[in-house]
Amino acid sequence: MPDPTPPPLPPAPKPASKAINLKVSAPPSQSKHNRTTNALLPPDQPFSPCYMFLYGSLMDPEVLQAVLNLPELPTTRPATISGFKVRMWSIYPALILGDDDEKVSGVVWKVEEENHFKRLQEYETGAYIWTWCEATLDDDKKVREKCRTFCWAGDPHSKELEDGSFDLARYQRVLKPSIVRKRPAVP
Incomplete structure (x- = not known):
């Protein structure tokens, strides 16, 4: 079976409008059942680093750098989150x-700029929709406040999702070159 075609990079971010409604989930201080309740972030609530x-x-830091057009490789840290699992959508x-x-294993990275968060969206x-989470770093320190992740926005029981796991090494070998190669020059 041939390797899948990589997804295209999203279009360049548009200038922010004055009123932006973002769907979000409840903060981590609420119960597990409440964190699936979507709410609207008030348009007047300013972005804050997270x-x-x-x-x-x-x-992959090089992919993150390409997607966000960062001048330098971002510094990420290995981390895990609990209470979640991964299914595959293709x-x-x-x-x-x-x-x-x-x-679920992954990494954490600090988003300092609102335009970077919007680009990730x-x-x-x-x-996908963002939700609050609590990440545990590899040294067992917790990132409790202002930690977000992207979750499946649809029905978690959807037939579109299958059991499986993401193979980062395969992605890096097969699809990453097309994403990193498309990276525009940093001004």
């Missing part, structure tokens, strides 16, 4: 709620 838990192609990993003892497409 950590992102990344678990797919964006775990070749893409999709995070859904799982049992409290289930863990575009890259993830409407198939």
Whole structure:
């Protein structure tokens, strides 16, 4: 079977409008069942830096650099989150709620700029929605406050999702070159 065609990079970010409604989930201080309740972020709430838990192609610093057009490789740290699990949407990993003892491995990276967060949202497409999470770093330190990740926005029981796992090494070998090669020059 031939290797799949890589996804295109999302379009360049558009200038922000004055009123932006983002779908989000409840903050981590709420119960597991409440964190699936979507709410609207008030348009007047300013962006503030946050950590992102990344678990797919964006775990690779060169891919993250290309997607965000960063001048330097971003510094990420290995981390895990609990209470979630990964299903596959074709070749893409999709995070859904799982049992409290289930863990997903990935990395965390601090998003300092609102345009970077918006670019990540575009890259993830409407198939994903961000939610709060608590990440545990490899040294057992917790990233509790202002840590987000992207989850599957649809029905977690959808027939579009299959059991499986994301193979980062295969992605890096087969698809990464087309993403990194498309990286525009940093001004």
